[in-house]
Amino acid sequence: MPITMPITMPSPSWLLLQAESPHHRLPDDLRARDPLGGRDCGWVEQMTPFVRQFSQPGETVFDPFAGFGTTLLAARLQGRSAVGCEVDGQRIALARERLARHGLGDGVTLLHGSCDTLQSDTLNGVTLPPFDLCLTNVPYFGCRWPGDDAASQLYDSRSYAQHLNSLRDVFYSVRAGLREGGRCIAMVENVRLGERVLPLAFDLARILGALFVMEEERVLVYPHAEEATADEASAHTDRRHEYALVFRKQRECIDLQATSELLNALRAQGHGFTLIGSFARWLADPQGTPPADADIRVDADPQRLDALLQWLRGQGFSLTSWGEPVGLPLHLDSYRGRFYFRADRIDRNGALVRLDIGYEG
Structure with missing residues (x-):
């Protein structure tokens, strides 16, 4: 039975997610066809409160890291149009199949590539349409991407500095497409690599702060019963909480x-x-x-x-x-x-x- 989420988010600065709906989760057969086994796939229940709170029916929700289409599915379930960019062609196919199984393929645009390169791709006539809300889970550094090579695959960044620079390029393009007054919301957590902790959430907040005005943050807390495998341990963080960084595109007021x-x-x-x-x-x-x-x-x-x-x-x-x-x-x-x-x-x-x-x- 699908889990019913509140129409708007509760007032505390945290959001407790009790369980993932079996009806909306990524199907096991699709997960098995993914190079990472779908272990980076977020929950529809994670995205739904933000779609409801920060957009209106009929508006457009954009995900620059569309992955398996989780944000796009949450948007369509709430009567929004959905646009996503994804650099991995195999994941685009999985996302389309997932949306089709829900009968929600209409009203979704999936673009193959990174939005910072698509925005300037006049040769092939590919343009990023304007949107009202950007809502995304950012790729994590150090995941040892086993899939097809792609120049814009952030899971395959060679260095942390390169990873942050690529994130900056993507969100710079997000700012160009986002309507004035629209929100840019990024789900992110700090990352542990061996004995080293990288402050990805805080570094991303600094990047977004140079492009948008910060409105608030939410700490998302949810259970996660699965244990990391030995192969995953080097890039594993206990994903029982992460940050939702909420920024707005607006003119700042100076003194x-x-x-x-x-x-x-x-x-x-x-x-x-x-x-x-x-x-x-x-x-x-x-x-x-x-x-x-x-x-x-x-x-x-x-x-x-x-x-x-x-x-x-x-x-x-x-x-x-x-x-x-x-x-x-x-x-x-x-x-x-x-x-x-x-x-x-x-x-x-x-x-x-x-x-x-x-x-x-």
């Missing part, structure tokens, strides 16, 4: 007065710059749309840039380039082609001051 004071302080310190973009327009017309940051343009002089960034760091700002921390003293050649640095400061009252420093282009 306008504090930002104006920062610009005045920069001038007083002798840092030359030209104010451009939305903040400059807002100063000319304060009745217009409030800006989400202040954009300045500076000369690409390594010494002057280093002095500017050193001063900002001393004022409590974090410095990043494409989401990665900027090391000081500055080696500008390492950042050629990246166009700008971002300086963020969150004050004790939660107010945000954000400065984008363009130095080329």
